[in-house]
Amino acid sequence: MAINAFDFVVKIDDLQQTKLVEKVYSDELSSNEVLLKIDKFSFTSNNITYGVVGDKMNYWKFFPTEYGFGIIPAWGLADVVISNHPDVQVGQRFYGYYPMSSHLLVTINYVSNNGFVDNSVHRQALPLIYNFYTNTNLDPTFTPKTENLISIFRPLFVTSFLIDYHLSEQNFYKSSQILITSASSKTAQALACLLARHKKKNAFNLIGLTSKKNVKFVRELGWYDQTISYDSVAELNYDEKSVVIDFAGNHNTQFQLQILLSENLVYNCLVGLVDWKNLKGESSLPKKGEFFFAPAHVAKCQKEWGVSGFQQRIGIAWQQFMDAIHSTISIKEYFGAQELQKLYSDMLNGDIDPNNSNIVYINKTRKRS
Incomplete structure (x- = not known):
């Protein structure tokens, strides 16, 4: 048939x-x-x-x-x-x-x-x-109540977990502020939740960059110390050593951040291309960022911790994240x-x-x- x-x-x-x-x-x-x-x-x-x-x-x-x-x-x-x-x-x-x-x-x-x-x-x-x-x-983690949340967040959460681990392994590049673009996106939300745990000990501020219409939403998430719309990027404190985690891929935003932060941009991590219509611009970027390829980092972590150890660490962090967001x-x-x-x-x-x-x-x- x-x-x-x-x-x-x-x-x-x-x-x-x-x-x-x-x-x-x-x-x-x-x-x-x-x-x-x-x-x-x-x-x-x-x-x-x-x-x-x-x-x-x-x-x-x-x-x-x-x-x-x-x-x-x-x-x-x-x-x-x-x-x-x-x-x-x-x-x-x-x-x-x-x-x-x-x-x-x-x-x-x-x-x-x-x-x-x-x-x-x-x-x-x-x-x-x-x-x-x-x-x-x-x-046992899959139940009728958890299936949707796992489908929505878990693949993205793995990327966020890997970025969080990479940053902590590098001592957050000794930065005093971490900027996340497309801060309302699901992967950015997961990363912000993870990074918020490190802010006090490692003395950095977490800043969310987003569109003007999403500022209120991002601010109410509670993980960011400051939320700034893209058209207000000039308000950033650009005298601080900074890490940029870019989920947007917007060329003009990248250009602004690179010019404003200049030598204070100590790590520029390229992850997503949410703003796919604006990947190119008139001016060439002063610096190239580093593309974050999650499978390569998975392989690295599995080599360090073993496959079961990797899954165990992911599982603990995942459950903490679910506890933080499931009701919202x-x-x-x-x-x-x-x-x-x-x-x-x-x-x-x-x-x-x-x-x-x-x-x-x-x-x-x-x-x-």
């Missing part, structure tokens, strides 16, 4: 262009193949970064589609609907890196106590952290490809309320009252 499916794809050289690509899966799978039906995934500004650097960072290679188009990856959950692997059962639920699609076909060589790795040929050279799928039935999270749900298209367009154009965290149920339609 044929199974109808679809992919939500974007044009690689024009992210504004999207379409649905219909496809068909056979119910007769090859040996060790498993077909998962995607239930839901989170959508944050991080997904836009995946699209912007899709070529440079190989994100388009995870879920190949027709020429000239790409599938933006997302973190979410899916259920097994057909299995031709003896250790994977129909009905099992897995968390991991999924396409913005209705289904995903994977090839499995080995199933561990926690899950499996997709060993499809096109994924074998890609970072392992993106190819592992966690069996939620065997992980507002989930906004989207259903089906049409609502995904609207959410994608709004996120691409920066028309998103930072108070909301977005979950897409890709195979469901909204119930009409």
